[in-house]
Amino acid sequence: MRYQGREVDIEGRVRLVMESALTARDRVGVQDFVLLENYNSEATFIENLRRRFRENLIYTYIGSVLVSVNPYKDLEIYSKTQMERYRGVSFYEISPHIYALSDNTYRAMRTERKDQCILISGESGAGKTEASKKILLYYAVTCPTNDRMAALGDHLLQSNPVLEAFGNAKTLKNDNSSRFGKYMDIQFDFRGTPVGSHIMNFLLEKTRVVYQNQGERNFHIFYQLLDGGDDDLLRRLDLDRNPQNYDYLVKGNCPRLSSVSDKNNWKTVMKALSVFGFTEEEVQILLNIIAGVLHLGNIQFGEGEDGEAYITTETRLNHLAELLGIDSSALGEALTHKKLTAKGEEMISPLNFEQAVSARDALAKSMYGRTFSWLVQKINQSLAPKDEIYHSNKGSSVIGLLDIYGFEVLQHNSFEQFCINYCNEKLQQLFIELTLRSEQEEYETEGIAWEPVQYFDNKIICDLIEEKHKGIISILDEECLRPGETCDVSFLEKLEDTLGGHPHFVTHKLANGKTRRVLSREEFRLLHYAGEVNYNVTGFLDKNNKWLNRNPKEVMCQSENPILRHCFRRKEVIDQKRPVTAATQFKTSLMKLKEILMSKEPSYVRCIKPNDAKQPDRFDEVLVRHQVKYLGLMENLRVRRAGFAYRRRFEAFLQRYKPLCPETWPNWHGRLADGVSTLVNHLGYKEEEYKLGRSKIFIRFPKTLFTTEDALEAKKPDIALTLQTSWRGYRERAKYQRIRNAVIVIQSAWRGMKARRRARRRREAAERIRRFIKGFIHRHEEYGPENDYFLDHIRYSFLKNLRNNLPESVLDKSWPTPPPLLTEACTASEHLRMLHMRNMVMKYCRRVQPEWKKQMTQKVIASEIFKDQKDSYPESVGRLFLDSRLEREQINLKVIQTLGNDKVQYGVSVIKHDRRGYKPHPRQLLLTNTYAVLVDRTKIKQKIDYSALRGISVSSLSDGMFVIHMPNEDNKQKGDLVLHCNHVIELVTKLSMMASKVNYVNVNPGSIKFAVSRGKEGIIDFVRGSELKVTKGKRGHLLVTAPRINDT
């Protein structure tokens, strides 16, 4: 725990606990007085102020009131970065600052949509005007704006130097003391953009124009003009640079100021005037009036014999008249004569010396005062919201800024001080009313019981001053307006008569011995809330009487100077009614101001002046104590602390401290009040330490809050860690979720697609099956919608089946059976079969070589001759026919030579059986193109002409016997040839083909008859046996036993 709990002993009695401030931003003292343990001790209070002041911490809160101590030096706390720091940040989370207050007010205006006002009070020189400038600057810089409105921000800031030049002066208390009261409204539109502004000015201290106390100055503008104006300008205005030459500037005997550069300020003012749209001419006529006032002051009077005043400085008068654009003699008369209307008759009477001087001064004051009001009006014109939008806009709101002169106690206090202090009384009352009221209201609305705090209510003093008929102002007015001889002393007497015995009013006559000594006979004393002030009645009547002689007024309203004409209206001259007195007018404007302020939500800045010497780092305790007292800060604090030191809305309290309790961290989901109560129970708050209101928690002792705050401080690293982890977790989870969702989307889309596809397939399949079955049922009917699918399918499957089962060779006779249902399919099938066969044949034929063709031709012939005729035929089918069975060398050369041109086409060895006896002889049979020859080794034994060939006979068995039938008419013929050849089928085929006598071949089943010679016949018998045997049989027959072939 960082809780330090140091105790500082002050004056041996006071216990001051200087703990870590609420949020540990400033560790010097406490940043909110409410957190002071010993809140009843003024010493503790001042010590806290002093400690912070020493560390340049000039701001401290009392709850929502900002206490500011004038540092009299530039602190680096007003930069833009600082502004950003305070923007949108909660009041207590950051060290106290005027920006925090400004920001808070602005946000309250925006969120609560209620007009706000900031009341800045304090003694002269305490820093009020500076504070108001800081606030303006803050708004000008940080508020949202657009191009058009940016100019407004500039105008707002620029209004200060102008108003200060004309309305501020050096006093003993402040080198730049505002000598008028100022209330400024800033208007915002619904977006929070400043759209316009309006300034109200109160009671300019006009006396200063003609008289200044020792060490003080007139209004800045006179010195600025003399110092800063260029030579031409001064020449034109007939002025010279030395202020000492002007009666109105010499009274205070203080022409120069070390802290202020009149020359520079002159430039600033001229620039600012141009910003406000003052034309060159307007500036000139304004300066004419300023110069006119100076000249007027130098008008001197002499005294005539009858005591009547006359002007001794005629030339000056002429100059002045010229400058103001008025008639010189009329002016002269106006300054020395008085015009009266009695019973409808106008009378002119001369003024005496004093009266003339007073008339002159009155004119000067009046000119200056009215010109100042004109100036404010002019500035207001340029600050007014340009937009009609603003006026029609319901969401717009206002922040008011009151910078009014502070309570003033001088050596000699006059009418002005009276008014100023009266104003402060009124504001104090407002402050009491508003703070107490709001405090009380808060307890009431929250349902918390509390003891009202005793405080001094200054209503009694306000009444003393302002009450009708009985109040000081009423009496003063009465004296002013009463016909007959009136003077300040008679006014005092009247006061004594009426107010004698009032606890807050004393005069020399009424006072007891001790007081009497310090009160002169012309003085009365008021016991103000802030202290006792003695007022000298001298001049009260004059100053109150705004009744300027008619004479000068008439002159002025005829002026060629438009500003003067504007300020002095003809209507006023004609109007015979007395104008309201200064005091009454002031009272009325204060009432109005109060009304304005009461309608707004107030915030307070209480300025304190640390020393009278205007020096930095000096803290005059006596002076400060006095201010603390009269500003009512202790009472303010007491009220604030009466019940509870601290209060927070439930949500804010819970939000801040929820990490300290596991039940409320990270989020409390129940009712807020329950959350807070859970939290404080966990924190171990004791019963007497806190109370729960309806929407707020009230904490009685600062210590309780400090402890909690320190615990939070200690907890912060953990929280950071937790936040970090949960944030990371959250981020990763979110990422994972995103991916997961994407996956699911893709998955479902894909699954959906797949399922739809499957469903579609199933539907189609079902449909197909249905149609199939239906088609099957109707298969015997005409082709139509009922069965087309089925029949098409049958057809299709047949064709498909056919494609896969087509016979691959010409020899393959298989063919799929066409569906019996489809008659046309049978024809088509047959057709296809034929086509296919043809195709195969064609393909086969294309592949056949000439060699093979020849072979095949021979084989076909052989088949024609022998198929199913001869036993040995099937066996021969597989054997190829050769071109020749004899090699070339086996044929005798002589034989070949004998044959000559007839080439041997085929040769084979044969056995020749004699026609008688059947003796076998080996021979060669050679076939040429035209004949066949039988050769016995080298000799050609027989030549057989193909044309003469009568036939060829073979048996039906498996033997190789064959007979060549020769022509029988030829006697020379030796008869038919009986031959045996192992290749009988080949030989017979070739021979018959060569001889073109295929039809001449006979296949004889039992026996072959052949011609032997001259009509004699031989017979060869064929039988089946186990092996080939050629023997002589019965009756001279040749018996051939042919072996059985397997299947025969």
Ligand SMILES: Nc1ncnc2c1ncn2[C@@H]1O[C@H](COP(=O)(O)OP(=O)(O)O)[C@@H](O)[C@H]1O
């Ligand atoms: N916040 C501040 N920082 C620095 N100087 C300041 C500050 N407030 C006031 N001053 C000084 O004090 C002087 C008087 O302040 P001012 O605001 O004119 O007093 P007031 O308006 O209360 O009479 C200023 O001219 C300035 O020098």
Ligand SMILES: [Mg+2]
């Ligand atoms: Mg001021």
